[in-house]
Amino acid sequence: MDLPPEPRRKLDGAGQAAPPQQAAREEAPADLLSAIASALEHGQQKKLLSLCRQALDQGYSPDDILSKGMVKGMSDLGDAFSANRAFVPEMLIAARCMTAAMELLKPHMAASGHEPVGSACLGTVQGDMHDIGKNLVKIMMEGSGIQVIDLGVDVSPQQFIDAAQQHHCGIIACSSLLTTTMQGMRQVVELARARGIRDQVKIMVGGAPISQAFCDEIGADAYTPDAGTAARTAVALLRALKHSL
Missing domain, CATH: 3.40.50.280 (Cobalamin-binding domain)
Structure with missing residues (x-):
């Protein structure tokens, strides 16, 4: 019986297959930040807060959580709103989620010396x-x-x-x-x-x-x-x- 092909593994800088644990660590940040963006975009406040806490526990910077996660989610929703694919209720729900997540991040942003734009x-x-x-x-x-x-x-x-x-x-x-x-x-x-x-x-x-x-x-x-x-x-x-x- 034919066996299924072995899953492709990410290569390291030398062209060798990276250990599965290393590949998972390298790919986790983008996956987690994408999940944060998606949770915010869909107004899932409990999930968003849980993901933000998880990201902080894993050492992600508040700036990355904000700019690469939350802002991306709001920007995607804003684009959908501009194109009439999302409407005011969705925007308001996401806005409340954003407010709650910002309250969670603010102490960490202050501790990291974050300066506003x-x-x-x-x-x-x-x-x-x-x-x-x-x-x-x-x-x-x-x-x-x-x-x-x-x-x-x-x-x-x-x-x-x-x-x-x-x-x-x-x-x-x-x-x-x-x-x-x-x-x-x-x-x-x-x-x-x-x-x-x-x-x-x-x-x-x-x-x-x-x-x-x-x-x-x-x-x-x-x-x-x-x-x-x-x-x-x-x-x-x-x-x-x-x-x-």
């Missing part, structure tokens, strides 16, 4: 009480390593600028869901210029009635259509800002 203040503009989109952006930004100052809803231009100056924020992120409130974003840009901080802060705008054309018209720095894109753009802007200073 930068800081951002965000809020929904004056006259607008909608916060779902803003909350999703907050979770995605925090998951990307940004320190976020959440100003809430109905935020005046002065509150945005005061917070940016007080907390030394590199980004002001403004959200609006109503056409009647979107002009508040223009006022934020104008006040930042009047206060003399326009070259020190990047202003991001987003929300249902906002477009790239409106962003260009008011002189903001970036328009993003969804939370995942907002987080990626914020990281890029903060890194560029650091290099320019």
Whole structure:
């Protein structure tokens, strides 16, 4: 009777077959981080926390768990949301999972000397009480390593600028869901210029009635259509800002 072929074994640097235990150790990190990403994407909070604890116990750095596991999961879900393959309830469930996992990781990140990419203040503009989109952006930004100052809803231009100056924020992120409130974003840009901080802060705008054309018209720095894109753009802007200073 023919025997099944022997499973292929990973080769070491010399071209020799690595011992099974060694191959398993080399492949485990990617497998575990992928499992973390998947658990977050599917809103499996208990599984996510268990996997994060397992990763910490096995010596993975908090940065790797965050960036290669959790952020990947949220980014994949954000892409699905942008393509209408996922919807607000899934995003909110994943956001709660992300919050719980971040609470687990924060003490380890502090102990490892983790520094945030930068800081951002965000809020929904004056006259607008909608916060779902803003909350999703907050979770995605925090998951990307940004320190976020959440100003809430109905935020005046002065509150945005005061917070940016007080907390030394590199980004002001403004959200609006109503056409009647979107002009508040223009006022934020104008006040930042009047206060003399326009070259020190990047202003991001987003929300249902906002477009790239409106962003260009008011002189903001970036328009993003969804939370995942907002987080990626914020990281890029903060890194560029650091290099320019």
